[in-house]
Amino acid sequence: MHIKKILALLCVFNCFYILTQDDWSVWGDNPVLYPKDVFYPNNLEEVISIIKKANLDNHKVKAIGSCHSWSNLINTNGYIINTDKLDKILYVDRDNKKVKVECGIKLKDLFSFLAQENLSLPNQGFIAEQSIVGAISTGTHGTGHTGVLSDFISEFEVIDSQGNFYKVTKDTNSDWIPFLRIGLGALSFIYSVTIECDNLFILNHKRVLSTWQEAMDNYKSNYQNNDYYMFMAHPTSDMVLNFFWNKTDSVTKRRFIYDIPENIVTNAFLSRAAVRSLKYAPQVGSRLIELWLFGMQKDSHNQYSYLSLSPLKDPISVEYYIEVEFGVHIDDFKIAIDKFKELYNSYENQGYNLTALLTCRFSPGFDKSFLSMSYKRDTAYITINIINYFDKYLEFFNKLEQMLEPYLPRPHWGKFHLLNKEKICNLYGQETFDRFNDIRDKLDPNRMFSNDFIERCFG
Missing domain, CATH: 3.30.465.10 (Uridine Diphospho-n-acetylenolpyruvylglucosamine Reductase; domain 3)
Structure with a gap:
């Protein structure tokens, strides 16, 4: 599909959303909460009072x-x-x-x-x-x-x-x-x-496109040779967006106008319109992800770390996608990616319209947080966004977890997973x-x- 037609389609769906959305701001609707009551304490004393009340009333508290x-x-x-x-x-x-x-x-x-x-x-x-x-x-x-x-x-x-x-x-x-x-x-x-x-420190940051093969060949050296490194990609597109950050003593020269293309065009418009359009036209998913990744490129520049490391300033509601994440040993990263691609391709070959975005990050193993995904293990984190909520996403995630089981995948606690007591004992x-x-x-x-x-x- 011609790129002008894609952009026109995005305009239609994004405008439709703006005109019809309800005043509703939660991350998603899975699951829905049905509490007995909701409290908004202002201080420590009020929290203690609420917990004592729950104890007397024999109610759970979250x-x-x-x-x-x-x-x-x-x-x-x-x-x-x-x-x-x-x-x-x-x-x-x-x-x-x-x-x-x-x-x-x-x-x-x-x-x-x-x-x-x-x-x-x-x-x-x-x-x-x-x-x-x-x-x-x-x-x-x-x-x-x-x-x-x-x-x-x-x-x-x-x-x-x-x-x-x-x-x-x-x-x-x-x-x-x-x-x-x-x-x-x-x-x-x-x-x-x-x-x-x-x-407070400053980072030199750039975002560069590469092929999947280059990303797989260089992920360890990119991780080891940069202060911070990650990449994002679509599984069936040969376009990978690499993020590089390194500490610098140089001053930051970023100005607000420099961020306009990303904050307004790429994040606030293009990414939202692309994701919402997938609900109605999933067959164009791969091309839309490529367009988004292309728009997220950035030349080398300096910026304060707290602004640069968290660039997604206006995240999309999870009403539009579901997310799963696994941490595997960094040496098992390639095979874990291959297993995911194998499963993804099998669903596409069966005619399912699913669109995924992968985010891959890396860290050393520490022992400070005992239920951390990287506890005592050098870790590659693989985040998978299934963007269009295709009908069999639960089955898909279940099969993926089973395929990765030999590599002891540690799921993210706040994302979809199938952990139980036996698995936790095995992993931690x-x-x-x-x-x-x-x-x-x-x-x-x-x-x-x-x-x-x-x-x-x-x-």
């Missing part, structure tokens, strides 16, 4: 932030605690580069505040819409040679299911820290976290599983913070 999740991690028919108003900066220790914040602060607001203090996080994910505790509790990560987001948390303030308040530091209850970092909301209500930061170890439940027994003996998801995974 906290929510931005709901950036495709799993049923926050499902409950009990009480929901919305953390949007728990968004305060509690203190800044500039000498030791630490900041203490309430649980509900959005990452984008945290990053902006830190920049004013000449601070930044060592790493961050591709988007910055999540709340800080929602992000760490599900294992949000970026790419590069630092840890995942949760690894930067050194202290917690938490409330157990009886309404008791605890400070968790290197001197007090320190054995809880590796589990609270990615605690899935199953251990306690996390009121505040203390974050270890870096000085029986000792980790048992110690996680020991802390649950201490902080939540009546399983107030549990739901079907937690019961399936941890009993």
